[in-house]
Amino acid sequence: MLFSSASAADEKVAQTAISIVSLSPPRIRVEGQLAGETTNWKFLDEYAGILSLSDRVENLRVFTADNSVIPVRRLKPGEFASASPANRFSYEVNLNPPAASVNAAHISWLTAEYGALMLDDLLPQVVRQTCLQVTMPQGWKLHTSEPQSAGGCFDIRNTEKAIIWAGRETRAYQGRTRAINFTFITQGKWSFADEEVVSSISTILKEHENVTGATPFKHALVIVAPFPVPTDAHRWSAQTRGNTVLLLSGNMAARTAALSRLNLSLVHELFHLWVPNGLALSGNYDWFYEGFTTYQATRAATELDFLTFQEYLDAIARAYDRYRAQVQAANHSLLAASEQRWRDAGTLVYHRGMVVAFLYDLDIRLRTNGKRSLSDVYRELLRRHAHGQLSQDGNSSVVQVLHSFMENAPKAHRYLMSEGVIDLTTELSPYGLEVEKRGAATRIHVASALQGAQYKLLRKIGYNDQVNRRH
Structure with a gap:
């Protein structure tokens, strides 16, 4: 974008x-x-x-x-x-x-x-x-x-x-949600049915409508097609411009795995209809519309049962490991990384941004006793800066809205504004989450003993102590 x-x-x-x-x-x-x-x-x-x-x-x-x-x-x-x-x-x-x-x-x-x-x-x-x-x-x-x-x-x-x-x-299909009419265009052979994709698009758009409380466009065009040259079956790449979503994908042979991967890709990319394309904001605020949105899409995928609660935590852990694996991990704030996204700090925007968004979400939820979350930040941004209004600077506008949800700046704020390595163990402890290393991989799990506020918080984001056990 x-x-x-x-x-x-x-x-x-x-x-x-x-x-x-x-x-x-x-x-x-x-x-x-x-x-x-x-x-x-x-x-x-x-x-x-x-x-x-x-x-x-x-x-x-x-x-x-x-x-x-x-x-x-x-x-x-x-x-x-x-x-x-x-x-x-x-x-x-x-x-x-x-x-x-x-x-x-x-x-x-x-x-x-x-x-x-x-x-x-x-x-x-x-x-x-x-x-x-x-x-x-x-x-x-x-x-x-x-x-x-x-x-x-x-x-x-x-x-x-x-x-x-x-x-x-090309094959074309029409669909609609409460407020958005969409056209789905596809090409080539897939291991899933076209109608399954239409259903997924409708379900995902409805979730994003409900979470944001906004409708950025009355019509959307969603294109899912093969890459122009043979590519790894697990790979996908996408871009959203205005109200058009283009998603190119490899083709996995197994229907269930292919549809699951496509659904996760669509959850992320369709949210770009709202952010940044539904906002009258400018500048390099990629840390938010890519990094934070990667996290927000993971939350949506969990709510839609595309991911289990543990898979949600695993996605955060993978982002943390990928961020820490970069040589420049401690040398850029998120704002600075956004300035160099297409040079040498692109994955920092996504992976560090996702982890910092997770910390913001937990902090907002705990401070408000579960009454608010990062989703409310998106709602407020879309209320203040919906496209069609006078364009404003993205960085200052988003930071201002984030601050409006905090009595004091959370610890996560320094990872946005300043350099430094994220200490995940220390950051997650107040929320009843523990971090361990399994070889080179980080593992996030729920602590064995939870305080009342921690338990309530984790239940709000999908934890079920009858199902989610440490393993």
Whole structure:
């Protein structure tokens, strides 16, 4: 969820068209006409840690209104200058899938069967709104949450958020919750039925609606498809832009295991419809919308019985071990790690963020005698900063809401704001949880003797002393 943006003064409404040059190798042609003229032709060069994206753009030509060709020179990667103002352009884009399969959820690519078109890395950055025509081979279908006119033009209001899925044999299903209509698009063969995924999406969206008390969008598009190249069956990668969720996955042979893994992936990714996409917040507050949300999704999975209580604790323990395994574990606060998420501190954002969110949740629950939790922080954020309102700084806004739930700053707060290693044993002791090492792995379990407040707290988050025994 990190987008570049052009200044308001540079934005121009455009008429654009995308067509296929070839499927092997995958190449598209992009043509367009701006409402005004410009000499600056800039393309996205880096996104989500993926470099040199603009190198895929080839044969750039720009023209005047009378079709005169204007010379163009390259200033630096992703940026070109025309000798005089122009309002028309044409170029081709190489859409080979990325070498690292996990990157395919973040940038445009195309195969002979299907592909993802993400307009932010395909169109010049000067184009932020456009009427887009897309021409695909016979038999292909297009799926997007963007509105389409009677003439077939997609009315793109924000190219940074727009995703178009294209494929030969796509399957589409409709579903709804109390307040959200959703379309489910899928491709290829899976070990589970499409209808099972529709049911899961509906169940998960209802849980997120109930927890947040908010509806960020009236309609959502959820795409689940195979990676563009053969990948480990256990791997998945996803991204949510606006009200579109794209989840790419390997295919596990066993139905139960495959559906369980998909459900856990969807619990996390669908929550991104609310955070950050449902918030009018900006800046690098990835520690919250990724790290804390990883924890919040784990709580939702436990409430939905996708995870047992012990599996919930095991997920926290794994995050702790992965965070401690990093050389820089003590060298970054969460806020600082967010600034370097796509460089060398990405997993710190997720794993340290998840552990710190767990500590915040326990602290809020204990302080309020179980009347409030981290879920209430999300509710308050969505109340104060729902999208459509004036955008505010994400870091200061989230910290302010977190503080509003505390009489005094909890110990967990220093792990957010300052450097230092988390002492999990000391931090969990007040909540009736104990930590032990089993070889290289950390194990979290419920203490054998609990005080009344501890027992009540743990029961609230799923502990059942008749079922959950230390083992």
